[in-house]
Amino acid sequence: MARTLIEINRSSNQPLYRQVRRVIEHGIAVGVFDARRRLPSSRELAAELKVSRNTINLAYQELLTEGLVLSHERRGIFVNPDMAAAAEADVQTTRSMIDWSSRMRRYADEGVPEVQKTADWHKYPYPFVAGQIDVQSFPATAWIRSLREALYQPHRFASLQDCVGADDPMLIDMIRRQILPARGIEAGPDEILITIGSQQGLDLLARTLLGPHQRVAIENPGYLDARHIFRRTGAQVYGIDVDKDGLCLPPALSGTALLYVTPSHHHPTNVTLSMERRHRLLNLATASGTVVIEDDYDSEFRYEGSPSPALKALDSTGDVLYLGTFSKFLSPGLRLGFLVGPPELIRELKKVRRYQVRHPPGHLQRALALMIDSGDYHRALRRHRRQMKARWEMVSGFSTEYLPWDQEGYPPGGVSLWITGPPELDALELVRRVEQRGVLIERGDIYFIQPQAPRNCFRVGFGAIPSRSIGEGMALVGETARMLLAGSD
Ligand SMILES: Cc1ncc(COP(=O)(O)O)c(C=O)c1O
Numbered sequence: 001m002a003r004t005l006i007e008i009n010r011s012s013n014q015p016l017y018r019q020v021r022r023v024i025e026h027g028i029a030v031g032v033f034d035a036r037r038r039l040p041s042s043r044e045l046a047a048e049l050k051v052s053r054n055t056i057n058l059a060y061q062e063l064l065t066e067g068l069v070l071s072h073e074r075r076g077i078f079v080n081p082d083m084a085a086a087a088e089a090d091v092q093t094t095r096s097m098i099d100w101s102s103r104m105r106r107y108a109d110e111g112v113p114e115v116q117k118t119a120d121w122h123k124y125p126y127p128f129v130a131g132q133i134d135v136q137s138f139p140a141t142a143w144i145r146s147l148r149e150a151l152y153q154p155h156r157f158a159s160l161q162d163c164v165g166a167d168d169p170m171l172i173d174m175i176r177r178q179i180l181p182a183r184g185i186e187a188g189p190d191e192i193l194i195t196i197g198s199q200q201g202l203d204l205l206a207r208t209l210l211g212p213h214q215r216v217a218i219e220n221p222g223y224l225d226a227r228h229i230f231r232r233t234g235a236q237v238y239g240i241d242v243d244k245d246g247l248c249l250p251p252a253l254s255g256t257a258l259l260y261v262t263p264s265h266h267h268p269t270n271v272t273l274s275m276e277r278r279h280r281l282l283n284l285a286t287a288s289g290t291v292v293i294e295d296d297y298d299s300e301f302r303y304e305g306s307p308s309p310a311l312k313a314l315d316s317t318g319d320v321l322y323l324g325t326f327s328k329f330l331s332p333g334l335r336l337g338f339l340v341g342p343p344e345l346i347r348e349l350k351k352v353r354r355y356q357v358r359h360p361p362g363h364l365q366r367a368l369a370l371m372i373d374s375g376d377y378h379r380a381l382r383r384h385r386r387q388m389k390a391r392w393e394m395v396s397g398f399s400t401e402y403l404p405w406d407q408e409g410y411p412p413g414g415v416s417l418w419i420t421g422p423p424e425l426d427a428l429e430l431v432r433r434v435e436q437r438g439v440l441i442e443r444g445d446i447y448f449i450q451p452q453a454p455r456n457c458f459r460v461g462f463g464a465i466p467s468r469s470i471g472e473g474m475a476l477v478g479e480t481a482r483m484l485l486a487g488s489d
Contacts, residue, residue: 008049016051017058024059028068028079038076039069109231113446115224121464126439126473128395130268130416130461133331137384142376143330146367155370159363165354167194168365174372175324175338183299184313185322190343193350194336196360198297198323201339202229202260204349205321209291210235214257219247221447221457223267223295226260239449242266246273249280253288261292263311264299268447268459270414272308282315293321298328300381303389304412318342326368328415328463329384336360336368388415388463394470395462402478404485415463418444425456425485433480439473 008019027033040048042056049056060077063069068083121127122135150159158168172189180187195201202225210216212234218226220239230237235257241248246266253259261281263273273281285292294311312322325337339349353359371377395417396410405422421427431443444457465473483489 008051017055017062020045020049020051020056021059021062024063025068028083033079035079035081038072038078041076107232108234109228112228112231113224114228115442115446118440121440124435124438124440126434126469126476127465128416128439128441128460128462128473128477129464130442130459131327131332132461132464133328134464134466135331136466137387138331139371139376139380142371142374142380143367146371146374146376147363149370150363150366155366159366161362163359163362165350165359167192167350167359168362168369170369170373171365174369178372178378179324179338180340183296183307183322183324184309185340187340188343191340191346193339193341193346193353194360194365195323195339195353196335196357197327197332197337198295198325199225199229199337200335200353200357201323201337202226202293202295204339204352205258205293206230206233206235208345208348208352209258215255217253217256217259217290218449219261219266220449221268221444222449223260223262224447226295227449230258230260237449242269242271244271246271246277247281249277249284253284253290256288256290258291258293259285260295261311262295262297264296264307265301265411265414267295267297268416268444269418270411270416272411272413273311275308278308278311278314282311282317282320286317286319291319291321293323295323297323297325298413298415300329300385301388301392301415302413303392307413312340321345329381330368334364334368336364387467391462391465391467391470394467395460395474398471398474399460399478402474404478404482416459416461419458419460420444420454421456421458421481422485423454423456425481427456427458430477430481430484431458433484434477437476437480439476439480441477 008016010016012019024039033039042053042060045056046053060069064071064077067080069077070080071077117131118124118129121129121132149155158170169189171194172192175192176187176189193201195204206229210230210233214235216230216235216237217240218230218237219242221242222239227237240250246263247261259281261273263278265272281292284290292311296310299307299310310322312320319342322340323337324340326334327337339346341349392412399417399419400407403419403421407419410417428443428445431441434441442459442461444459445453445455448454460477462470
């Protein structure tokens with residue numbers, strides 16, 4: 001029980017036991033007591049409140065008589081869960097005197113659609129959700145070992161101290177030496193910022209670099225969260241189409257302050273930006289002074305051929321801003337990522353971050369650094385990549401087998417498939433109907449920026465669904481799509 005919960009007023013006319021009883025009764029009604037845990041004993045409460053045990057016993061006696069609490073032999077006194085629910089209904093609710101909706105700042109992304117994530121996706125038998133992982137494949141043993149080690153010397157201070165605006169130097173070093181080289185990127189310690197996922201990196205960049213009336217280019221279709229973040233600064237966001245070679249570059253980028261791209265595996269279609277276009281994009285950006293943000297969110301998952309070098313690796317100016325994340329491999333729940341950019345900008349971003357969250361949790365940073373240093377991270381990543389490749393082969397094979405239209409083949413990377421049906425397919429209805437059969441897939445229309453978006457696309461994530469369920473799940477999608485196209489219910 002919170003120490004301050006009961007305040008005894010010794011000058012009140014109300015007997016002490018009544019005061020105690022009233023406060024416990026109120027506590028039950030507002031739900032401060034957990035029905036699974038015993039209430040404080042009369043001895044404990046008497047000592048805490050400096051009253052006699054008799055006073056407390058009298059209060060409890062009344063509550064027992066009314067059935068608000070129950071006495072379990074040798075275990076103590078517990079809240080009666082049935083009465084607690086009834087008492088809750090009787091609690092007088094507070095009446096706000098402030099018109100909150102008029103006091104809250106309005107952001108300019110109102111009207112931009114949001115990806116609707118199903119909260120209990122893991123309870124569905126066929127969760128083809130994107131952006132989640134199969135929690136069974138998380139390297140829990142290695143992670144626990146690293147978390148534990150991070151609490152002992154010589155790591156304790158790095159884990160537990162207030163770092164104010166700074167990052168863990170060991171994690172910065174691991175990213176420089178063990179993560180970035182695989183992407184062809186060389187960076188000094190002062191060119192890296194640890195983030196609470198790419199999302200925070202994008203938000204920091206948008207706050208720092210954008211303002212109302214600036215123009216921002218994004219891919220169309222493209223990452224919705226980026227569209228939200230840029231719109232929230234008041235900037236004007238426009239889309240550039242994407243084909244099988246990635247972004248269809250315009251002749252010039254003049255007047256565009258910032259360009260956001262996902263070159264390794266375009267979100268959401270997974271196509272890879274061709275080398276020729278990468279070079280052209282960098283030249284165009286340099287000519288117009290456009291800042292390029294490269295979101296390399298799932299480059300680890302390349303299943304055929306060798307990965308293309310990051311844009312950042314091809315950039316001779318050092319100006320490309322690179323976002324990396326540990327959300328796809330390890331877990332989106334850990335909220336860890338990083339940003340690479342010029343030192344002057346990184347210094348400013350640290351300052352902005354300091355007044356938001358100070359720094360990402362030191363314990364998590366040091367644990368991740370230790371996991372990378374021990375080799376566990378890369379061992380788990382190799383294992384996970386093999387599993388993801390097997391899933392990609394299954395999901396693309398089954399979709400070719402079961403879907404009632406010809407597929408052109410899928411880009412060999414990423415953690416989801418982007419599927420385009422015949423023009424008459426209503427993918428929104430397909431999503432609704434398969435959900436009734438236990439299958440979660442995601443509608444594709446919301447990723448397009450134009451109001452009249454194509455309705456025949458959908459997304460099938462394969463990072464979270466158990467492998468054994470992929471075939472059955474895709475068979476259900478195929479059967480439902482066939483019925484829908486045939487016009488039957
Ligand atoms: C395009 C894109 N970027 C980045 C991320 C990862 O974001 P975060 O690192 O904030 O978890 C995702 C996850 O779904 C994504 O789809």
